[in-house]
Amino acid sequence: MSILIDKNTRVVCQGITGKAGEFHSKNCIDYGTKLVAGVTPGKGGQTILDRPIFDTVEEAVKQEGANAAMIFVPPPFTADAILEAVDAGIKVVIAITEGVPVLDMVRVYDRIRDTDVHLVGPNCPGVITPGECKIGIMPGYIHKPGPVGVMSRSGTLTYEAVWQLTNLGLGQSTCVGLGGDPIVGTSFIDLFKMYQADPKTEAIMMMGEIGGSAEEEAAAYVKANVTKPVAAFIAGRTAPKGKRMGHAGAIISGGKGTAEDKLAALAAAGIEIAESPADMGAALQRAMKK
């Protein structure tokens, strides 16, 4: 078991004929991902990387049995690509694209909330179940199969944590990059639910950032619902309060969002805190020994 994706996942890449789409599709295939088709409107009937290209996601689902989508299409068309995948019946949609307009994501999120669709991203590194399936841009070699569920708002910080875990001999069940945009499809709480229910996941590592209140909400959820060991790191503890314009951002979060608030909330939930970014793997190890 794992969460979201495994060795049976059949992936369609939307935007496979673009430079990034092709490069990373190849890496996914090399990793062992069952990438079964690509979609680029107007290029249906051609092939790429020995896979068929379709004009629509619906055809990729019907003809190749695709059940997960990896999206590399340019930002102006990303929202449409996500909704096309959802419309075709795909339940795991992973949007890598960076730079999607926020109101586009507001509309997408409104369509998928309260459905059984799992959207990860946009502006994220993707999802990997080590040794089984990689959907995204993360370097495969830093991962190894094992018991730790990993999640983060930041891509490269996820790699950093995973690399530390692997070097300590701690493999990962599934690693998820939530994405750095204001509106993303999956929250820490969604993933805590899945990791808690997944028999293969024995401990959970979460990396948050200053701003917003997602970490505080996750801490409250963990306190009430998660029995597995959890470790956390918050990036930006030393970030200066930058030049700002207006108060609206601070008002909507009701004064929450500083690193101190987040660390206090996490510690109060019994979560082991990584004091420095070099301490993430070790913090998870401490959490497991508690």
Next chain:
Amino acid sequence: MKIHEFQAKQLFRDAGVAVLEGVVAATPDEAAAAFSKLGGSLAVVKAQIHAGGRGKGTIKNNPAQRGVQLVRSADEAKTCAANMLGQPLVTIQTGAEGQAVRRVLVESGCDIAREWYLGIVVDRGCGLPVLMASTEGGMNIEDVAEKTPELIFKEAFHPDAGLLPYQVRKLCKKLSLSGASAKSADKFLKSLANLFVKLDCSMIEINPLVVTKAGELVALDGKVTFDDNALFRHPQLADLRDKNEEDPNELRAGEAGLSYVQLEGNIGCLVNGAGLAMSTMDIIKLHGGQPTNFLDVGGGANAEQVTEAFRILLSDKGVKAVLVNIFGGIMRCTTIATAIVAAYKQVGFNVPLVVRLEGTEVDEGRKILADSGVDIINAVGLTDAAQKVVAAAKGN
């Protein structure tokens, strides 16, 4: 992208959101003429910079002059504008150096009955734009939000439906608006919500929103920022950008497609990914160093962009050492290595360079560096990188 108050108010005016009459002036004489043109017995001169807190802010070399001032004659308007124009205005949002005032807005006065707060922002929590209103306007609005959140009235709306009639009625009830005032609020609030969506704003803020003695709602201030990701849909907004308000290095980085924030330390950082970039700054500070910048080269940067990143870093005379921390994913280590070699040849490194590479194509990247003969300090892992760059910046 941020814009000035006078630009925001023009957008408000065009959208049917009530504002006062105003004229922009770039010289003291223009300010005097503006006062006469408005024709009233008083006016307000307001410094135009991309920062809030102007009313309590002061001109750096003339603390008696605030950023917003009431004037009662063309001469007073002229004197006031002369005090402000060309001078840095320091507010709680500008930092100690302040931001130079290049224009002032001369605006008619009005009979203020009440001063309120109004804002619209996309709420990460509920995933929708939210209009926030409070009768507790002014500079202390953040304290109000923290200590008495029940005094901030919020209504979330779908971008394609806008603010619905019942939501306006709810807000009017809570704000004790009725009759003609409620009718004025209906037009004002709906128009503002529509403007937010139509132009892909990331924030609109009116603080204060005033209720006049006649019961009309009027935007006395206006702050608008646009979602940079959506600017491609609104090419006309490019004209509203004021590059003078942006840090030169940040501007240069932005033009190269890099994310850069200028800080005050002496260690230059070049990192991929915002979270790792913040963490790199954290660990440098943890080991006793001070980062001079936040520089995220992002995922898709090519060798040319990364070379430009080095040029920006090395042009800062305060930089005593540079740390490159790359965990390749979409960014390949070979791209970074090639750029380091190119930058060395084109720019030359006059300070120590510590490099930590991991991730996609790391072996090939390390080989490029090893074969190039460029003088670098190799680091393995975050702690090693931080310790080495802090020592290097101290001259050890």
